[in-house]
Amino acid sequence: MASTPTTEGLVAWPADLAARYREAGYWKDEPLTAPIWRMAEQRPDRIALIDGDTRIGYAEMCRRADALGARLRELGFEADDRVVVQLPNTWEFVVFVLGCLRAGVIPVMALPAHRRHELEYLAEHSEAVALVVPDTLRDFDHQGLAAAIRDAVPSVRDLIVLGDAREGAIDLRELCEPPAAGVEPAAALEALAVSPDAVAVFLLSGGTTGLPKLIPRSHNDYRYNAEAANEVAGFDEETVYLVTLPASHNFPLACPGLLGALLAGGTVVMLQSPEPSRAFAMIEAHGVTHVAAVPAIVQRWIDHEEAERTGRLSSLQVLQVGGSRLVDELAARVRPVLGATLQQVFGMAEGLLNMTGLDDPDDVIIGTQGRPVSPGDRVRIVDENGDPVPVGGRGVLHTEGPYTLRGYYRAPEHNRRSFAPDGWYITGDIVELREDGNLVVQGRDKDLINRGGEKISGEEVENLLYRHPGIEMNAAVAVPDPDLGERVCVYATLREGHRIELDDLRGLMRDAGVAAYKLPEVLVIVEDMPLTKIGKIDKKALREDLAGRGALRPGTTHYPAGR
Template sequence: MTHPTREGTVPWPAELAAEFRAKGYWEDRALGAYVHDTADRLPEKTALVDGAVGMTYRELADRMDAGAERLLALGLRPDDRVLVQLPNSWQFAVLTLACFRAGIIPVMALPAHRRYELAFLADLAEVRALVVPDRIKEFDHRELAAEVAEAVPSVEWTLVSGDAGPAGTPLEPLLAPGDHPAGARARLDAAAPDPDSPACFLLSGGTTGLPKLITRTHNDYAYNVRVCSEAAGLTEETVYLGTLPASHNFPLACPGILGAFFAGGTAVMLPSPSPARVFATVEAERVTIAAAVPAVAQRWIEYQQEAGGTQLASLAVLQVGGSRMPDELARKVRPVLGAQLQQVFGMAEGLINMTRVDDPDDVVCTTQGRPVSEADEVRIVDELGRDLPDGEAGAILTRGPYTPRGYYRAPEANERAFTDGGWYASGDVVERRPDGNLVVQGRDKDMINRGGEKISAEEIESLVYRLEEVTMVAAVAMPDPVLGERLCLYVTLRPGAELTLERVQEALRSYGIAAFKLPERLVVVEELPTTKVGKINKKELRADIAARQAALAESR
C-alpha cells in the first residue's frame, strides 16, 4: 500500500500561507480550473498543435476531463503518483492536465532517463502507474517499463503511447474526447483537488546522487505560471514553441505550455530542437516565443547564419535558460535571429529570474535577469552566511510563494538545502547588480551542467568505483564552447591495470544510466591532488582539464 503524499511533503508555515492568500498570490484554485477559464472564454481558439494534430480549447478541456475520469475508472485514485516519461506531444499535455484535474500526481521524468533513474524515482514516489512511449528512435520504452515495473512493487499499470504491446494499456483511448463534457466537468469540479495539495513532482538537478522530488502544489504552481507569463508578456496572440523536454520546469511552466493555456495562446509541441524542424515549425505555425538552452540557441544562430531566409519572421522573443548564456552569444540573438532575447535563470525548486523584453541591451546580454515576483526574497551570502553588498559574488538564498520548503521524503537533503527560516540554497554563485539584475558566476556545489542537464559528480563517481581497475576517481566539469560543460573523469588505477573511456562508458550503460551522464573524457593519473584536509582538490582538477582543453584547441 502506498503512503499518502502529505507524509513526505514539507508544508509552508500556516501564517505564510495565510499571507500569500491575503495578497492574492495563491488563488485557492486547482490548475485545471485555469484551463476551463480559457475554454469558456475562447472555446474555438486553437490551444494545442502537435504536427498534424490540432485542438481547440473546447476539445482540450473535454479531453482533460474525460481523461481524468478514465484514469480514475482505471483504478487510480486522487493522491496516487504516476511516473510520466513522454516526449513533447499532445499526449504529454493532455495527460498532465488530466492528472491535475483528477488529483493524480505526475512525476516528471525525462525521455532520456533509463532503468537506474526510473526505478529509483518510481520506488521513492511509490508510483502506481508508468506512462511511456512505445519507442523513441531505436529504443523500446515498453521493455524499460517492464524492467521498472518488475523492480518496483507499487506499479500496477503501464500506460503506453502508441503501440502498447501485449503488456501495456493504450494511452490514447484514455485521452479521447468524452461523451458528456458538461457532466464530467460538474463531477470533477465537485471533487477538485485541495489547492494546497501536490499538483506534480519535478526533479531536482541532484548534486548528491539521484534526483530529488520537488513538490509543487496547485496554489504555488499556478502563481509560478501567472508571474512568469506576465514577465514574458504572454497574451491570447502568443504562439509558444516547446522543444526542450516539457517535463522540465522551464518549458512546462516558466511560462511554458501552461502559460500559453492560461493566457489563451497556442502551445506548439515539438520533440526535437533540430534547427531545420524548428525553423519550419516557426514559419508554419507563426510562432511568437520559443525557449532554448544556450547550446540549442547557438545551433539556431549558426543555422540561420548559414541558411539565411525569413522562416523566423514571426518570432518575437527567444527565452534562453538552463545554464548561463555566454555574453558574446547573447549579443548575436537579435541581429541574427531577429528576436528579442529574454534570459531566464531559475530552478525547479522555485525562484525564477528573467530579463524583461523592454530591458536595455546591457541588461539583456550580460545578466540573467531579476525575480519575476515582488514577493521573491533573495539574499547573496558569503561562506559564513553573511549578507554581501551588491557587486560581490556569493551563494544565493531564496524563499517566496512558489519556492517550496523541502524535498519529498528527503530529510537529509532538506537539512543541507534549506536553512532556518525556509531559505533555499540552490548552490548557484551569483552577483547582484545595483539595478537588481543577477549575474550567474558559477556553482558552489559539485555538479556538471551539460547544456542544461545536471549531472551529479558524486553519483557518477559511486558507479565508476564499481570497476575493479579503479582505485580513486573524481568527476569534474570541463569547459565546452557548445554545451557549457561536459563530464571528465580523473582516475587512478590498480598496479598493472589499464582503462579506456570506452570501457567506462560501456560499464555505465550496463548500469542503466541516462546517456547524457556518460563521461566524455578520461584522464588517468598516478595520484589525485588533495586539499590540506585530505579531500580531492577538484578546483585544481578543473583548472587542469581547462588547461588541457586549451592546449588541445591550440594544437589543432
C-alpha cells in the first residue's frame, strides 16, 4: 500500500478531475520509475546511459540508483525530504534523480548557472535538507558556495559533492556505486511504497515576480507528461537522445527528454556543451536520433554545418526546438541544412506541452508551435477582459489538464494571480489559435525576458538594482537580439550628482550572487521615466522607445545627448 504523501503547501487536484484522469488512463497510479525498472528486468544489458567513455546498461543503472536511494535512507533522508540539485549533464545526475524518486526524496531542480541569490532562496523555501553540487564547474567553486549556504540555512544538513568532496561533505560518486555483493536494496525501497500522488520533483517557474516559484510535479502527472510527449516525438527502444541543454530544465528532462527516453527503453547521451563540433561528434559517434535545442543553438548549428559541411548528422531524425519562439526563416532551414525533421515545442514547467507532429505539413512545422500533446488538455484564449477570443484572434492562453499544476508550492498570493477562479492556469503567453488547432506564440503578457530560453523576471532585476545609491527609478525590459532572442535592457533615471555605467550595475548584481544570465546587457539613461495613469512605470512606452533606437549593442551604456 502506498504511503500517504505530505500535502502541506501543495494545492490538491480536484477529486473529480483526478478521477477523470485515472479513468482515462492518463494516470497509471504507480511510481514514475516503474516502467524503467521493468525495462531493466526485460533488457538488462541494453545501454541506458552514455557519458564520455562511460556506458551504463539498464540493469546497472537501476542497481546504482537503488543503492543510492538506500544509502540516502541510511544517512537519514526520509520520504518528502527536499534536496537542491545543481549538477551538470553527467550520468551521476541521472542516477541521483532516479535514486531519489525510488526513495521518495524530492529533487529541487536548480540550474548550474544559479549562484547564492537563487540557491539560498531555493534551499530556504523548500526547507531542503541537502545540496547536491559539483566541486567546481567552469572555474566556479560550487562546493564552497554550497558550504556557505549550509551554514546560512538551518534546514540544510548535508552537502553532497560530485568530484573532490572536502571534509564534511558526502562523495556523490560513492553514493552512486553499485550495491555491495549480496546486498539487494531494491526490495527495501519498493517496500517504502512511494505514492504516485506524491511530489516527484520540484521544477522552477520562469518567475515574473522576483525569484522562481516551485512547481510540484507528481509521479502520476510527470510520468504522463513524458509518455504523452513520447508518442508525439516518436520515442521508442531505438531512440538515442542527446542531452545538451541543462538536464534540470523541464524540456530536456521530460518533454519527452531523458525521462521519456528511459521510459521508452531508449538510450540517453549526456553532454555538457551544445558547441557544434562537440555535439556533432557525439551525434555521429553514438547514432543520436533525437536532440532538443533552443533557437540560439539551432542558429549556431546551422551556421556551423553550412560552413563546414561536416556530414556528421546522418543519424539525426528529429530536432526539437523550444524555450522561445523560433523565427520562421530559421525554422525553414533546419531540414535542408541539418537533414532532420523539425519539431517545434511550446511548453512550460507548469505543465501544458504543445508540439508539432512529425508528419505535419511544412506550414504547420515552420509557422506554428504545435498543439497540446494530450486529449485531456484544455485550452482557451481570452482578451484583457477575460472574454473568449474567436479562432484566429490573439489573447492570453489559459489551460488545465492531467499534467498542469493546480498551484505553486507555498505561494498563496502568487496563486491568486496565476490561476483563474475556475482553477485554470493563466500562462501569460499571448497566442493565436488557428482553425487547425495549432498555436502560434505571439509574445508574453507577463513581465518576463527570454534570454536564449532562460526566463528572467524584470522585477527581480529591478529590485536588485535599487540597491545602487545612484538609481532613482529603473525598469528592465527585453531588447531583441538575433542570437539569443532577447537580452536584458535597463532604463534608469539617476539621482542628482551620479553617473552610472553598465558595468557598475553588472558588478552590483554579481556581488549579490546573481546568475550571470540575468545581468543587464544594455543600459539606457533617461531624463524622465514614462508613467501610466496610476503612476506605474510604463513599460509599453519603454519598449516603443527601444524600438525607435535601432540595434543597441550588448555591453553599451546610452546617455541623453549632452550628458
